[in-house]
Amino acid sequence: MSSDFRSPFARRTGVSATWxxxxxxxxxLAMFHAAVxxxxxxxxxxxxxxxxxxxxxxxxxxxxSAAVMAAAVESAWPDVALSGLVVxxxxxxxxxxxIEVMEAGHPVPDANSQRAAQxxxxxxxxxxxxxxxxxxxxxxxxxxxxxxxxxxxLADKQVVNQxxxxxxxxxxxxxxxxxxxxxxxxxxxxxxxxxASLVTLAISDVxxxxxxxxxxxxxxxxxxxxxxxxxxxxxxxxxPPPAVLTYLRQAPETPKPGEWDSxxxxxxxxxxxxxxxxxxxxSFGLHPWVLGELEGESRELGRIMAGIARSVHRHxxxxxxxxxxxxxxxxTVTMGPxxxxxxxxxxxxxxxxxxxxxxxxxxxALACDTDGIDGFGDAAGAVIGPDTLARAQARGLNPTExxxxxxxxxxxxxxxxxxRTGPTLTNVNALRAVIIA
Amino acid sequence: MSSDFRSPFARRTGVSATWxxxxxxxxxLAMFHAAVxxxxxxxxxxxxxxxxxxxxxxxxxxxxSAAVMAAAVESAWPDVALSGLVVxxxxxxxxxxxIEVMEAGHPVPDANSQRAAQxxxxxxxxxxxxxxxxxxxxxxxxxxxxxxxxxxxLADKQVVNQxxxxxxxxxxxxxxxxxxxxxxxxxxxxxxxxxASLVTLAISDVxxxxxxxxxxxxxxxxxxxxxxxxxxxxxxxxxPPPAVLTYLRQAPETPKPGEWDSxxxxxxxxxxxxxxxxxxxxSFGLHPWVLGELEGESRELGRIMAGIARSVHRHxxxxxxxxxxxxxxxxTVTMGPxxxxxxxxxxxxxxxxxxxxxxxxxxxALACDTDGIDGFGDAAGAVIGPDTLARAQARGLNPTExxxxxxxxxxxxxxxxxxRTGPTLTNVNALRAVIIA
Numbered sequence: 001m002s003s004d005f006r007s008p009f010a011r012r013t014g015v016s017a018t019w020x021x022x023x024x025x026x027x028x029l030a031m032f033h034a035a036v037x038x039x040x041x042x043x044x045x046x047x048x049x050x051x052x053x054x055x056x057x058x059x060x061x062x063x064x065s066a067a068v069m070a071a072a073v074e075s076a077w078p079d080v081a082l083s084g085l086v087v088x089x090x091x092x093x094x095x096x097x098x099i100e101v102m103e104a105g106h107p108v109p110d111a112n113s114q115r116a117a118q119x120x121x122x123x124x125x126x127x128x129x130x131x132x133x134x135x136x137x138x139x140x141x142x143x144x145x146x147x148x149x150x151x152x153x154l155a156d157k158q159v160v161n162q163x164x165x166x167x168x169x170x171x172x173x174x175x176x177x178x179x180x181x182x183x184x185x186x187x188x189x190x191x192x193x194x195x196a197s198l199v200t201l202a203i204s205d206v207x208x209x210x211x212x213x214x215x216x217x218x219x220x221x222x223x224x225x226x227x228x229x230x231x232x233x234x235x236x237x238x239x240p241p242p243a244v245l246t247y248l249r250q251a252p253e254t255p256k257p258g259e260w261d262s263x264x265x266x267x268x269x270x271x272x273x274x275x276x277x278x279x280x281x282x283s284f285g286l287h288p289w290v291l292g293e294l295e296g297e298s299r300e301l302g303r304i305m306a307g308i309a310r311s312v313h314r315h316x317x318x319x320x321x322x323x324x325x326x327x328x329x330x331x332t333v334t335m336g337p338x339x340x341x342x343x344x345x346x347x348x349x350x351x352x353x354x355x356x357x358x359x360x361x362x363x364x365a366l367a368c369d370t371d372g373i374d375g376f377g378d379a380a381g382a383v384i385g386p387d388t389l390a391r392a393q394a395r396g397l398n399p400t401e402x403x404x405x406x407x408x409x410x411x412x413x414x415x416x417x418x419x420r421t422g423p424t425l426t427n428v429n430a431l432r433a434v435i436i437a
Numbered sequence: 438m439s440s441d442f443r444s445p446f447a448r449r450t451g452v453s454a455t456w457x458x459x460x461x462x463x464x465x466l467a468m469f470h471a472a473v474x475x476x477x478x479x480x481x482x483x484x485x486x487x488x489x490x491x492x493x494x495x496x497x498x499x500x501x502s503a504a505v506m507a508a509a510v511e512s513a514w515p516d517v518a519l520s521g522l523v524v525x526x527x528x529x530x531x532x533x534x535x536i537e538v539m540e541a542g543h544p545v546p547d548a549n550s551q552r553a554a555q556x557x558x559x560x561x562x563x564x565x566x567x568x569x570x571x572x573x574x575x576x577x578x579x580x581x582x583x584x585x586x587x588x589x590x591l592a593d594k595q596v597v598n599q600x601x602x603x604x605x606x607x608x609x610x611x612x613x614x615x616x617x618x619x620x621x622x623x624x625x626x627x628x629x630x631x632x633a634s635l636v637t638l639a640i641s642d643v644x645x646x647x648x649x650x651x652x653x654x655x656x657x658x659x660x661x662x663x664x665x666x667x668x669x670x671x672x673x674x675x676x677p678p679p680a681v682l683t684y685l686r687q688a689p690e691t692p693k694p695g696e697w698d699s700x701x702x703x704x705x706x707x708x709x710x711x712x713x714x715x716x717x718x719x720s721f722g723l724h725p726w727v728l729g730e731l732e733g734e735s736r737e738l739g740r741i742m743a744g745i746a747r748s749v750h751r752h753x754x755x756x757x758x759x760x761x762x763x764x765x766x767x768x769t770v771t772m773g774p775x776x777x778x779x780x781x782x783x784x785x786x787x788x789x790x791x792x793x794x795x796x797x798x799x800x801x802a803l804a805c806d807t808d809g810i811d812g813f814g815d816a817a818g819a820v821i822g823p824d825t826l827a828r829a830q831a832r833g834l835n836p837t838e839x840x841x842x843x844x845x846x847x848x849x850x851x852x853x854x855x856x857r858t859g860p861t862l863t864n865v866n867a868l869r870a871v872i873i874a
Contacts, residue, residue: 168837
């Protein structure tokens with residue numbers, strides 16, 4: 001429908017003299033490019049490497065970026081005697097020459113996850129003080145390198161995990177239990193590598209970049225204790241399988257802070273990606289406002305972000321145009337039973353944003369996943385502008401109904417407004433950018 | 438549960454040296470007080486009155502604040518010959534001496550809504566150019582002063598309205614149709630008052646403060662046309678009752694922009710309330726950051742606001758502590774079939790915020806409705822701090838389960854953290870304030 005009859009108060013300002021759709025699209029894509037580049041191991045890893053070791057260098061690791069990180073180590077250290085094994089997700093392998101790459105299951109661990117963990121623990125055992133273990137950690141590493149503690153099966157761990165997930169326990173409590181039932185998480189990989197020196201290079205995909213949380217912290221000391229585990233299981237009235245009870249009665253404690261100096265280096269984080277996007281935005285003359293890493297239902301974030309964008313547009317609050325609202329983090333899409341749609345968390349966010357903005361002038365936005373794949377299909381995300389709703393309606397599409405059906409992909413595919421990068425082999429979650437010019 | 442085993446990364450900073458719970462509570466209550474005061478007609482209305490009329494002054498109006506606005510006119514103009522009638526919600530009457538106050542149904546109009554509209558149209562008819570009509574408009578006025586166009590019944594209007602609500606039509610489209618089926622909305626009250634001069638004093642409770650939207654704009658010109666109405670009904674395939682079709686074939690057009698100089702004065706708005714809260718925050722040494730008027734599901738806004746508060750706490754982005762995130766607007770609570778809970782939109786927001794913040798240090802928040810009643814019961818809202826979750830758990834309460842059941846009231850009632858003001862007789866929607874010190 002035409003919107004001409006809307007009140008003049010809804011159209012207080014005219015069209016920007018200095019911004020148009022083409023310039024906005026260029027700026028948005030440049031911000032996204034900068035965010036992805038900031039997290040690309042091929043560009044970022046080398047600067048974080050420690051001094052070359054006098055002894056051997058064993059490279060281990062797990063995560064969606066493990067293979068590309070290993071390749072980056074090989075490039076940076078062509079003359080170091082590297083060996084080792086990293087495990088990544090099926091299809092995430094890149095060519096390496098000295099470091100072996102395995103593939104395993106994600107998000108659900110499989111037999112390869114266990115084999116990888118066993119082989120990695122074996123590789124770091126028996127090294128000397130002159131030797132260096134380089135651990136390459138990224139998101140997904142928890143599933144890709146998974147090994148139950150001695151005497152336990154994967155099924156034992158899953159029973160306890162499932163009970164915790166429905167109990168109301170916090171993520172900190174769940175992680176405390178998980179780590180104590182694992183042979184490799186919660187610092188046990190670091191423990192196995194002693195007396196070799198250990199340096200971790202990590203890409204964070206968790207809010208706050210807590211090394212104890214990234215891939216469940218295989219190389220980071222664990223603050224939780226066996227006593228905490230007992231309390232948590234009792235508090236939430238969880239009765240674990242007999243094998244778990246038997247194990248916990250005589251289990252060794254996870255390594256604790258202070259037991260060694262952890263050399264843990266974050267080479268890429270969601271915050272660094274946001275800062276890279278902010279610098280690029282500033283080069284286009286936009287005031288960047290970094291809202292941080294956000295969680296919540298995608299479509300609701302769209303409505304809320306529209307409220308902030310309206311405030312910028314109408315009142316110059318919290319910042320005067322031309323500005324860009326930047327945010328990261330990982331939102332969720334809760335599918336109802338009647339939803340048949342195709343679309344990822346970012347496309348759903350930005351479709352909801354477009355609907356809430358109702359064609360607000362001088363406002364353009366992008367929402368993409370930095371890993372290059374937004375849930376469904378082969379696109380990283382999508383872009384919108386003031387004419388998105390009108391263009392959709394002109395083609396007989398119904399954005400409101402598409403949102404209800406979680407079918408954001410169909411809308412943006414038809415409009416030609418998908419962003420395609422291919423897999424980027426890194427992941428620092430979403431980049432959302434809303435320009436108000 | 439104790440949270441001592443959480444990683445040091447989650448507790449990067451110590452306790453603030455200059456902020457504690459008592460100071461934060463004082464600052465939060467002062468901000469809320471300032472927001473409510475900024476919208477109190479007893480304090481704000483007089484300054485917006487026009488010059489005293491040479492002829493008669495007829496005061497009319499509708500809305501939740503209509504009676505207290507009428508009383509404020511009487512106080513400001515003790516020696517002007519005032520007469521008139523305003524209509525407010527049941528229980529929202531205050532004592533007046535010269536201007537009559539009626540009460541009617543809200544949010545569903547009743548017979549009194551129609552009687553009030555008829556009487557008000559009669560009062561402004563037959564005035565002269567020397568006379569002044571003062572229209573006092575506030576939220577709720579649309580239901581409280583409701584009159585179908587000649588030949589239509591309330592049922593006719595409701596059938597069309599209901600069909601539009603489920604059709605996917607935008608709120609602008611729905612309002613365009615509504616105004617054309619009304620005898621008083623869409624500027625028709627202003628039309629009836631001619632040739633008297635007309636001044637509107639309004640309290641906005643809608644994002645953007647569009648006078649065409651506040652109480653459906655009885656005194657503001659209407660940009661929508663009968664042609665738009667035909668297009669909207671056709672586009673959404675709505676077949677109205679025969680009386681509506683008959684009426685629309687010969688209906689007079691609503692008054693249009695340019696037909697008269699509309700003297701429309703906003704005496705209080707959500708943005709003014711946010712600015713008042715921001716000024717108060719600054720006097721406490723807090724950097725105020727106004728996010729604007731936000732819409733969306735209350736609990737999701739809680740999660741999203743927690744993300745922004747974490748970014749301020751951890752990274753000093755978008756603003757360094759000590760700061761306060763201020764927002765207004767009206768969020769929603771969608772109740773599932775199994776929800777038996779008690780709680781309003783603000784309490785649900787702030788309970789969700791507390792759960793997502795997981796005891797973040799140096800962080801305190803308030804969420805209250807400026808009308809003094811947050812949905813259920815007699816409280817305006819509630820406050821939280823870093824110890825809210827721990828205090829609830831120590832009393833055997835389960836905040837996560839309470840949120841799932843929409844039972845936020847019970848938690849805050851048990852903790853003694855409700856804020857009670859009594860009805861304020863004004864409404865500029867919510868005030869949410871999140872201090873990160």
